[in-house]
């Protein structure tokens with residue numbers, strides 16, 4: 001048993017609670033009490049205590065091209081060419097090194113759990129590695145090395161277009177030989193996982209890369225494993241147009257017809273949804289993960305967050321391409337994008353935005369439904385400094401002032417009851433300089 005004390009904490013209400021004592025035991029929160037005094041052995045955190053930030057959608061290796069795709073004009077598809085080029089350089093050892101530093105950066109930003117949407121499965125020519133889970137082991141090793149909680153979303157990627165054409169070029173290493181091969185590999189992977197802070201999920205890359213029969217296979221595998229299932233949905237209008245032409249259905253309608261939309265499913269992006277799509281997602285209990293900083297970076301568009309929330313769809317957040325690694329900036333952007341889109345203010349409450357950043361995301365990653373810092377929830381939390389020069393608000397000003405006063409200074413981060421960032425420094429050896437070195441190794 002270990003005790004942690006903070007003068008302020010968010011426990012789910014519209015204001016911060018005062019003088020909060022959290023006891024952790026065996027990686028989970030054992031008790032939470034307000035109006036307490038710290039004891040002599042209590043760890044004192046000097047700021048606002050928040051439940052760990054849940055980054056529901058990440059591709060760790062995209063971090064390499066942050067800021068390096070702005071030299072020429074272009075669209076999503078041209079950006080993808082640059083991303084594919086990096087995907088060709090990664091091998092298990094180098095990917096583990098890079099991902100460890102990328103996860104270290106997330107931890108410094110207070111992200112305690114990540115959904116790694118992983119499709120880099122095989123060698124460059126598409127042949128499996130001698131160790132068939134080499135790349136998956138690399139990511140799991142990276143998560144453990146850095147100390148982040150991870151849901152590894154093993155992604156089914158079989159085709160280069162919506163007509164089912166075979167993978168070409170860089171896509172070859174993304175693809176298994178068939179949906180059955182993908183499924184067998186993933187079912188075997190389940191037995192490889194030993195860490196208590198890593199779990200398996202599955203993903204269909206998109207209606208573009210996962211043919212209809214394979215979507216059904218992904219749904220079956222998710223049922224067998226009783227795990228989360230994620231899928232990119234309607235990020236680009238071109239994807240919608242191609243899906244309508246091929247199947248006579250929108251991507252959401254096709255996913256629904258394939259049995260892929262359940263309460264365990266999270267649709268990533270959902271940028272270009274029809275009114276019918278909104279109803280389908282709500283009825284299925286499917287969540288939607290917005291990645292606003294990536295969606296703006298790629299020129300995707302602004303999805304209907306308010307409409308989804310009004311229908312009771314759980315909304316979570318992701319850093320996706322890792323062009324920005326600041327989950328509270330994703331939360332602010334969800335609100336501010338909707339202000340631009342709907343031409344009014346105060347569309348998502350600060351409480352709703354903090355839930356999207358924490359508890360809703362944790363559930364979307366398969367770690368259960370918990371109250372913020374609730375008893376029995378994973379002992380994942382962070383401390384944010386209040387009242388510094390850049391943050392002229394005081395914690396007593398409330399959640400809105402906290403969220404909208406600007407970037408937050410994360411001082412301390414705990415995952416599974418263990419310190420992973422202390423006074424802004426990773427406790428497992430990662431650093432800004434280490435990340436820069438890892439990235440430079442891939443630049444030519």
Ligand SMILES: [Zn+2]
Nearest residue numbers: 059117232320
């Ligand atoms: Zn993505």
